[in-house]
Amino acid sequence: MSRAFVKESDAVEELPEKLVSEHRNLVTPEGLAHIEAEVGRLQAELAEAQRSGDRDAIQRASRDFRYWNQRLGSAEVQNPPTGSSVVSFGSLVTLERDDGRVQKYRLVGEDESNPAKGKISYTSPLAQALMEKSVGDVVQAGTGEAEIVKIE
Template identity: 80%
Template structure:
């Protein structure tokens, strides 16, 4: 049917699809659980939107559900690091910055990263600088440098 015959109150503005990263979808076991929980939450939200007949909510939730289902199907669960001798995916790294600050980060998948909670994406510049480094190595960190003091 032509848009000319749709009442304005019935028109639903189409939302753009969420962008999917070009990187491999590496996840920790906890990251996989987070993705699964988000899919379940969105399925419940979609069902509620359908019951209520809320077309905007249905469209928004359907788009989000497509994104998270895609992330779920492409998830590559990574085992915990076998060794703490060098930094790898899943490692928790303690850094001492050149200004004296001590920070601790775990290297995780893109969807589970949250720097404010100490989780950084494995594709972030800091994580990339840390990969394959050992205790005592120095890496660029922001405008300064940081020394790796511990790997777990």
Template identity: 55%
Template structure:
């Protein structure tokens, strides 16, 4: 039998690999830091519950989550909300008009906060990188097409200056 399928010792049972952590800066919004802190608490609670039940699989899973979220909290850098809306920066909501006629608004946030279906994109995404430093009226390459920047604001609502 191949050694790849043989487990050595009790310690390897129920181990799961750590979640990958980006090499880039862990820039977050204030809301993003609060989410990370809540995830740490949730992982701590899940680990305590799994330990009290003696569920080795759940212990491994909760331990993995706790390691991930603890590392993300330790490396988190809260980026101050932009004060100037003349150019796209981290934390801005940006409304674009795609060349196919779709209007979309995305807020640029940290990697763990990003959820395009909810209107947020990671600061390391190709879209965010294309938008950084640009102004209203600028046209940027987005995927295989182009998009014009229609609005830059400090909230998800178009034109919604805080």
């Protein structure tokens, strides 16, 4: 049937697919648990949408499920480094900014990043500046500089 004969209220707008990063899907063990939880939540959401016949909810849940299922399939779990003297994926880095502020950031996977909670994606500019650096090194941090004072 032509879309011209579909009632406006019956039309379901096509949702664009969520973009999947071109970077490796490195995740911490906590990041993997988050992805697994999203897949489980979306399976339940999709099943409920199918039971209720809500086409918009089916489309939304299906799209999100495809994204998270793909992320689960490509996840590369990286255990946190122990006793490393250089910054790497999973490191908790303490920085002292040139204005005197002290900040801590853990380098994590893209899907688990949350800068407000001190978790930055390993693909972010700051994380890239920190990679392979040691205590005492100074890196560009936004418009200023920051010194690495501790690596855990």
